Amino acid sequence: MVVVVLLAGCAKSPSADRTLEHLRMQAEERLLQDARVAFFQGQYQETALLLERFVMNHPRSRLIDEARWWLARSHQQHGDLSAALMRYRQLTQGRHPNPYRKEATLRVAEIELILGVNLDTHEFVGVMIGAGVLLQPNGLDMATNYRDKVFARAVAIDFPCWKPSTEDTPGNLPIQGVRMWDRILDEGIKPLVTLGKERGFGVWVGVPLRCMGAYYDASDEQTRRWSDQTYDVSTGRIQRSEGYSLFSAEYRDVVFSLLSHVAELRVDGVVFRATASQGPYEGFTPLAIREFEQQFGERLTPEILFTTSSQGEVLTSSHLLNQRASVSVDYPPLFWKWAGWKAREGFRFMNKLAVNLRSQFPYLKIALEVHPESIEDPLSALVNVSEDWIEMSHGEFDVIVTNLHDVPSVRLRSGTTQGVPVGISERNDALVTGMVDYLRKAERVWVILSNRQTLPLHGRGDRLISNLPKGVGILYDYTAVP
Numbered sequence: 001m002v003v004v005v006l007l008a009g010c011a012k013s014p015s016a017d018r019t020l021e022h023l024r025m026q027a028e029e030r031l032l033q034d035a036r037v038a039f040f041q042g043q044y045q046e047t048a049l050l051l052e053r054f055v056m057n058h059p060r061s062r063l064i065d066e067a068r069w070w071l072a073r074s075h076q077q078h079g080d081l082s083a084a085l086m087r088y089r090q091l092t093q094g095r096h097p098n099p100y101r102k103e104a105t106l107r108v109a110e111i112e113l114i115l116g117v118n119l120d121t122h123e124f125v126g127v128m129i130g131a132g133v134l135l136q137p138n139g140l141d142m143a144t145n146y147r148d149k150v151f152a153r154a155v156a157i158d159f160p161c162w163k164p165s166t167e168d169t170p171g172n173l174p175i176q177g178v179r180m181w182d183r184i185l186d187e188g189i190k191p192l193v194t195l196g197k198e199r200g201f202g203v204w205v206g207v208p209l210r211c212m213g214a215y216y217d218a219s220d221e222q223t224r225r226w227s228d229q230t231y232d233v234s235t236g237r238i239q240r241s242e243g244y245s246l247f248s249a250e251y252r253d254v255v256f257s258l259l260s261h262v263a264e265l266r267v268d269g270v271v272f273r274a275t276a277s278q279g280p281y282e283g284f285t286p287l288a289i290r291e292f293e294q295q296f297g298e299r300l301t302p303e304i305l306f307t308t309s310s311q312g313e314v315l316t317s318s319h320l321l322n323q324r325a326s327v328s329v330d331y332p333p334l335f336w337k338w339a340g341w342k343a344r345e346g347f348r349f350m351n352k353l354a355v356n357l358r359s360q361f362p363y364l365k366i367a368l369e370v371h372p373e374s375i376e377d378p379l380s381a382l383v384n385v386s387e388d389w390i391e392m393s394h395g396e397f398d399v400i401v402t403n404l405h406d407v408p409s410v411r412l413r414s415g416t417t418q419g420v421p422v423g424i425s426e427r428n429d430a431l432v433t434g435m436v437d438y439l440r441k442a443e444r445v446w447v448i449l450s451n452r453q454t455l456p457l458h459g460r461g462d463r464l465i466s467n468l469p470k471g472v473g474i475l476y477d478y479t480a481v482p
Helices: 002-010 014-040 044-057 064-078 081-092 101-115 131-135 139-149 178-199 210-214 222-227 250-263 288-294 302-307 317-322 333-360 372-376 378-384 389-393 426-439
Strands: 125-130 154-158 202-208 225-232 237-244 267-275 363-368 400-401 410-412 418-426 445-450 455-456 461-463 473-477
Touching: 014 044, 014 064, 044 064, 064 081, 064 101, 064 222, 081 101, 125 131, 125 139, 125 202, 131 139, 131 154, 131 288, 131 455, 139 154, 139 178, 154 178, 178 202, 178 250, 178 288, 202 250, 210 250, 222 225, 222 250, 225 389, 250 267, 250 333, 250 410, 288 333, 302 333, 333 363, 333 378, 333 389, 363 372, 363 389, 372 378, 372 389, 372 400, 372 426, 378 389, 389 426, 400 473, 426 445
Parallel strands: 125 154, 125 473, 154 202, 202 267, 267 363, 363 400, 400 445, 445 473
Antiparallel strands: 225 237, 410 418, 455 461
């Protein structure tokens, strides 16, 4: 009898469950009401922030459709048409009926017409320009002119791996350090975002993660600690690299801080750019070596990796100096552990960076660029650029980007004798098709193409005439255009 009473006392009563559910519903209704009030007071940014939190924290709420409706409305009223389009589309999808579907469908069509979406079967068309363009006296006009050339729905501002340059090219940056970073953000990107909201185009920012230390006022000691290190096979010595090491916790914090400043400007998204690599010889910082040795319990030195084959034979420097794109060298088993570990740890950092940025800035889209080599020859890419694109594609990235800029195909335009690059090679077409087949969603794939791979479309600016799969996004590269 006593046992029965005790068990009955421990059970949660139905009335308690109903009370908790009622309190939860009251909290959700109050949050939604606060958002409505902010909307009708014209506080559209505040409305969007409230509702982004609602959608994230209450995805199964019976009020979720209404929250998405007001979120889409607030983005549209604020002029952020790309974000509004995404939210309206969510209301047009799904199996269960909702009272906003019909109106949302009409608004999707209206915004797509404004943004130029689907004019040539590509969901996303953008232009990429050098960050230095925005520091020119007519920088905003130049940016919008490039955008108008292809009737793009976005402008991507590309921060290069900084090197001193005296060339008089608009994309070049005359100085480095945080002063340059802040100046481009304040004088260039901030007004461009405002202009984009007025004219209906988005703004993205491309950043080279391994070079961002150049946009920070680091001391000589910090630069020494953060720098990557490469192995010189001709001398047998480890030396400082031009790039920065993603294994440094201090440097990772700097990268997050710089990107947070970008996100605070309400840009649409950030592209983690793929940077040039020193092949298998980079990454030999003391920290990386120590972490590898602790994980695998094996001693690691470059001499072990690059002087002895898997059969115990000596590898000469002449073998290795010509091995940028080949994996024919018979590397020892320890080398493959090292190559796989480097690729995996680099991906983990980028993935965590994407998660942390999105948790603080829910509206931010994040794209990751991978080298074409990663898709065509995964083993070679693992050696040369420390990438495993299959693993990377499963990360927290909205889009996977690859650069087809370097291998344009040239065909003769019918009725002329002039060579005009009007498409992409069969090799590149197969590469992109392979990406789409694996990801199963063409909209998650973007390609970077030369600005020369366009043709005039009567009254609509220039667009690529290509056989890319429907839905694949295109970024036309204008970074080298004076």
